[in-house]
Amino acid sequence: MNIYQWVGAVLSVSMSLASQAADVVQRGSGAWRTQVSSADNPVPAAPFRTPAMLERAAPTNQWYSSVMFTRWSEVLHAVPLTAKASAKGLEVGFPQKTVVPTERKDVEILYPHKADVTLRPLGFQPTAALLAGHSDWAVDIAFELEKSSMVTTLAHGSPFVYAQLSQGDLSLDLATSLTGRLWPADPRVLLLSDAIKTYAAFAPTGAQWVQAGPSWHLRLPADRRYASLAILPNDQDSTIREFLAQAYSHIVETRAEYRVDRQKSEVITSFKVKTRTMEGPEGTGMVGLYPHHWHQNSALPPKSVGSLGSIRGDIRLFASSSFETRYRHTGFVPQWPGVQDAVQSKAILGNLSKEARRARRMMLEIGQGPYWQGKGLQRISQLMGVADAEGDVKTRDELLSLVKGRFEEWLSGQSKRTYFHYSPTLGTVVSYPEEYDAVKDMNDHHFHYGYWIRAAADIGLRDPQWIKPERWGGMIDLLVADIATAERGRKDFPYLRNFDPYEGHSWASGVALSPDGNNQESSSEAINAWAGLMLWGALQGRPELVELGTYLYATEIQAINHYWFDIHGLTLPKEYQNVEVSMLFGGKLAHNTWWIDEPRQIHGINLLPLSASSTYLAESPAFVHKNMAALDNEIKIYEGRGKRAKPHDIWQDLFAKYVALVDPAKGRARWDEWGSVELGDTRTHAQHWLAFLEGTGAPDLGVTADTHFYAVFKHANKGKTYLVFNPDPQARTVRFSDGVSVQAAPGKLTVQR
Structure with missing residues (x-):
């Protein structure tokens, strides 16, 4: 029985048991609710079907x-x-x-x-x-x-x-x-x-x-x-x-x-x-x-x-x-290892100590629903990854406990305010309190649940028992099934809810009730979902899920490079004055966001969240530099209209990390250690990112490997660094396309310099 058959079977059994426990249906240690609280929107009806x-x-x-x-x-x-x-x-x-x-x-x-x-x-x-x-x-x-x-x-x-x-x-x-x-x-x-x-x-x-x-x-x-x-x-x-x-x-x-x-x-x-x-x-x-x-x-x-x-x-x-x-398929690994430079490592640990003390508040700074909570969970799970990489086991374990506790609050089904609900009306899992019309219009499920799946995988890297289906993994499997069921014609969930196999990318609107057609803004959040899917499948021992995630990850990257970034110069019309598309519709190309026309947020929404799976952004160094030059010019136009960003250097950490993917020195030069930090990131993670790339050089996407989870970096003076994550319980030899072989230890990240 594969994951989708298993999810369907569990749903069927769970529905029959629902009456035994009011409206709460147990799923391992977690639960979902069969009824929506009186103040919450139900999913929309879709009556115009045969x-x-x-x-x-x-x-x-x-x-x-x-x-x-x-x-x-x-x-x-x-x-x-x-x-x-x-x-x-x-x-x-x-x-x-x-x-x-x-x-x-x-x-x-x-x-x-x-x-x-x-x-x-x-x-x-x-x-x-x-x-x-x-x-x-x-x-x-x-x-x-x-x-x-x-x-x-x-x-x-x-x-x-x-x-x-x-x-x-x-x-x-x-x-x-x-x-x-x-x-x-x-x-x-x-x-x-x-x-x-x-x-x-x-x-x-x-x-x-x-x-x-x-x-x-x-x-x-x-x-x-x-x-x-x-x-x-x-x-x-x-x-x-x-x-x-x-x-x-x-x-x-x-x-x-x-x-x-x-x-x-x-x-x-x-x-x-x-x-x-x-x-x-x-x-x-x-x-x-x-x-x-x-x-x-x-x-x-x-x-x-x-x-x-x-x-x-x-x-x-x-x-x-x-x-x-x-x-x-340009691979990635769950996290990058610790930095080699002792001075940089000490500075990172100093920031880590400060942010770890504020981690509970940082996990949900704005917004109360599943999008911002998902961002907060991944924000802290990535901070946990830095603690792990830099050898601060005590802080890692404290953050791990914190993230698990917050997950369990939401996944338990005990609250009528923060909860997950399965609706047979459409065949979907929705979550409350609702954000961005994710229930009313079925928007953004892959964005929202992608953060949850990725953060849960970060837990699983450190506590394999926690993610077992009979524990908390069963509820995460429900989120996976909502956005990534790979069987056609099912009654419980549709085939690849958000993904368009022909356009090669995802769509965000559930109802698509716009003359411009469906749309997707944050292509990078879609990539985050598919990377999380790959890791979740690997840690659960489900190779078919890893293959599915790899297909979605590699294909969406191709669409991004053509239709959002046009790195090959084939798609954007000559009249279009911007270098990238931030909002792609069926019938419209726009350089804006849904909430503000401030340039840094317009450019940054297709970069965040920057994690170890974001190396695809280094495909065209020329485009990265062109993109940032355009941003600087747009900021001048924006300020010329009498407008100012709040804070004035909003998301400066994102752009430093983005540039560092193709030029670590220039990325460092853009970074203000005490400047603003995007609310899905941390100062410590940005600092570790920049220091790691300074030591290894930029990603070398021209080298591939015979595994799903790998990365190669090339330094002008220090040569190449090879990373392999091996989720299997046995060691294996990983062969790279440039002739290098790496003996990958079981269940961990192997580094070969």
Whole structure:
């Protein structure tokens, strides 16, 4: 029985026992509550699902999630197309870039939805649009009236939208800018174009196109009630023929399957589309690859059929039902060892002593809910790691006891104020007191629970008994299942709640009720969650969880480097004045935060929390320096608007640590030992970070190893330092790609200089 089956079984048994202990359901030493306190929000209902979908956990936090929460969906950014379910039918658009100036003296880039073509059933008037099916990057939306329906399918990257009707004919209602004409080479094909774009609509054999004012009606044969619509890269006859060859192969399922090649330290993902050919020769299908799919990919499908511009950059189209990506896994270790310099070590221990005395207050300085408590737990568990590394066992044990005590207060289920609740309404674990609409809108679960999982793993490194399922580990497993269930179609939890396998990154909003689509701000907090998942799996002896975490960690890093940081120069439009995106939406790129437009917080939100798993940020030293130069300029603009940060040097520790990843000396120069400290960090951890990198040099991400948990650092004068964390009970030999081998001791961090 794997973890997900086990979690489901325990939930089932626990629910049956709930009545025996009021509303508290025991889970090892912890417990969750079946009822929500009267002042707390319940999870939202998601009623707009077909009966079959109501039997499965709701796929919140996806690009199409709004379909479930409102009668007519918000805009769905399938990229390169947009769509919206309306009372008339499915609106389809090919959005164009819009540049919007801001008061920050920069711009936002929007790709707003505009209905070019609306697919409208003529035989009935739908009363709602329901989620009728979903797979890894495709969604089925059913427009229904009693027993009549029109089911439409759209997918990430696909230029096609498909429709099947139970009865009646289909209308294509056109925007005023579009005109239609039949393609002379085949009367089944209707071309719809304006000065910017061309669509092709494909009718079944035996159907008839009839113009009806601004609309075109499709008279359908009784046994062939289907059609497809596609945006074309151009209107050349050869291109239309390529699309015609795929137009009748409708998407049935999409699936991204991953595996980890430990020997090469690679994550290989196979993307496969299953289609059903409605008539004519069987097609291969058509996929649209985003930049993070095609960049430096030597194994692209052979048959290219053009490209389309989009908010993610150039979408390259291929006549194929599959493709594969290979990403290097740049490893990490749970913590860095003690520093070699005796003077630096003494200074670190001095700060450690001061902060350890204030650790209880530092664990929850602002906010009362699971986000700030999670940040506080990891803040102190990282401080505990420094005490461990520097040999202060007494302080380490005091901090360990403190962190465990706070965990146990929350996990016990004894409080009606700070507690976890499982809701079968959506299939989710939520926590109270609510922060950032994490219950009302199902926001940010991976951010919040990522901190808890990582801090629990830090405990497990030092007290393996505490994290056993029969102790406190069972409750942490529940949080893992909420954000990282790896089985599709379950009733208790959805598949990878926050992660988008095709976009390659996570989404934060649970309901996605915005015309700009879903969004994610802090990409780095997502990375923190996946790193915590890897460590938790390793300490629990669950290799499948380590593999899953590795897939999520390595893939999200690729998306960050393309779409947040654009380190390859492939995705940000020339009009965008900033060097990075701090808030990425389905249809918008913004340089801001949800709470303030202060530059240091705008830049820093995609860096924190900086831990030993943050070495991926050193991938492009040139970008790091460009990013910091941009920050300095933005601070001048901000202050020129008469604004000031509070405190004036807010988050200076983050930027010192960030720069130190590529230039330890410059990082140290940015650091003010007595300056401000971000509330998920400590002065001691920052000091240890800077001193360690000064001694070892910056991360060398070009060297890989045949294990999940490793790191290499390169110093101009001292050579390389190799770190390996071996979670196994037996020693093992770890081989690095540069020819070095390290004998990794069991259950600990091994250092080889």
